[in-house]
Amino acid sequence: MPLNHKGNIGSTHPESSDIHSKRPSSDSPPLLFALPSTRTPIPKSRSWKPCIDPDLSARDAYEELRSAARAADYQTVQGLVKLLVNDHHEKPNPRLYHALILANADSQHGNPQAVDRLLREMEEQDITPDSATYHAALKVLAIHPDYVLRQQILEGLNQRWFSLTTEGWHDFLLGLIRDRQLEVAMNQLETIRNQGVPIRSWLSDILVYAFCEIGELDEALKLIKYRMSSSETWISPNLWAHFLDTCSRSLHYRGTQLAWRTRVETGYFNPSSGMCINILNTAARHGDAGLASDVFRVLEKRNHTFELHHYEALLESWLASRDLKSAFLVLCEMALAGTPPSKASTRAIFLHLAEKHERPAEALDILRSLVDSGHQVPHAAINCIIDVYVYHSDLASAIEVYHVLHTIVPSGPNTSTFNALFRGCSYASRKDLAMFLASEMLALKVPPNALTYDRLVATCLNADPVGYEGFDDAWKYFEEMKSMGWWPRVGTLRTLAIRGCLLADERVVQAVVDEERGLTQKRMTYYMLMYWRKVSPNVESGDAKGDTAIHGTDGLHRTEGGRESEAYRD
8 A cells, every 4th residue: 555545745746857757657656665565574573562462652663763764674664654654644744754765674575676666666756855865765774785776866865965974874885785796895994084084994805805705805905904003893703713824725815924023923813723724725825934944843633643734835835935945844744744756746845946057056955964964855855956967967066965975864865865866867868777776786786766767678678779689678667577576658658669660679569558557559560660660779689788677676787888878858
């Protein structure tokens, strides 16, 4: 039932320039939305009034209406309006419309379309909205945003020279935030702040949460810094926790650092272990070794079990700050903690040392100083230096490190040490040196692995690119490797197959074919068509200067001979 059931108060003016006349009218009665709905279920958790006292006087009904509107009690407001219009024969007036509009602030039943229709009906009744009515509409739009209607309300305020109250500004900004117009909201916030309007902490909190949600962490940080410097609002602990969690997960360094220094170091907040790991990763990414160390201390107090990736993050943070000694100390701590570093753990150190040719020598001096100070240096540290020398094709320096290795790691070289040196021999086509290292491996009882055989095969092939001797030695390693259940890597196997085809060695026809681990029959057929007997062997089978074989897992026999050829890159 429309509010104007007894007839229009005044006449409508189609030519009126009022903003709401521009909205299209509906064929439905204007206040259908304001009437109680029998189809809308009422939540049991809400304290709805079961009924309205029909004996209420008009004065008491208006008081009840004002209280219900402030509480956004949607159905009670509708019932009271119905009582005042039907029973007390109240004419349409600003108080009734104000209450009906404000009731739409109800989060479940309210909607901006009802507000728009009520404002248009006020125009039809020649009832001019006052400032309170416009502010009530803004409060509704703070919960149920409607960009077009909000702009119309602002125009109406300007036309009537009404100014927004502090609460009105907050409702306006909250509506912008709900509309995800965060940049506009931020600009308006700065404008009203400059005008001296006090900003309540909950609005700034909501804006920070919104920026965090969409990943605009720089804007969130900017707002928090302003609040800290101006001391105008109190920042809640929950907001700090959410901000630190979001920044650390996004590897946002400045936000993470600010929240850590402000809340964690001062003892106001104790982050979870998962959050600490994210902070550690952020510190490692941006090279803040101090922050990474602080996180480690926090986790150590909880007896947290550290894994390789935790230490690696700390190591990377020290390297980013150009502190190589501390990075090596992390490797030592890993070994002491029962988490021995792997080759992958030293990747960051390798990249750092490989930047300049003089850095491996500096790293070796650092390891000597660590040994002198009583630290136990793991194999991964010294092997990393050898890898860097091999990377720079400085095999002589790598061998020098091998000779002094026992002074740094008393247990001597391990399998990874020899594999790194065999790689250098393969690059330099130094089969003689590889055979010497094989005999050293045998004497020290260091067990080989699949990579050891792979690089011995590659070294033999590189040392004799066109002769049969190198291929024959490589083939013996290959056969022994297969007998132990290992296969070469794809590049090595292809080189072996092509070399056999060039020398027309029929052993390669089936021996290297394996659909799962070796070459496919199709590829082997292609190699035979392309390369078969394209090179005449200069050494007949069986006339090689010697044989080299690895018997079992740790038996090595040395073979002399070979010459330099193309570089094999694995």
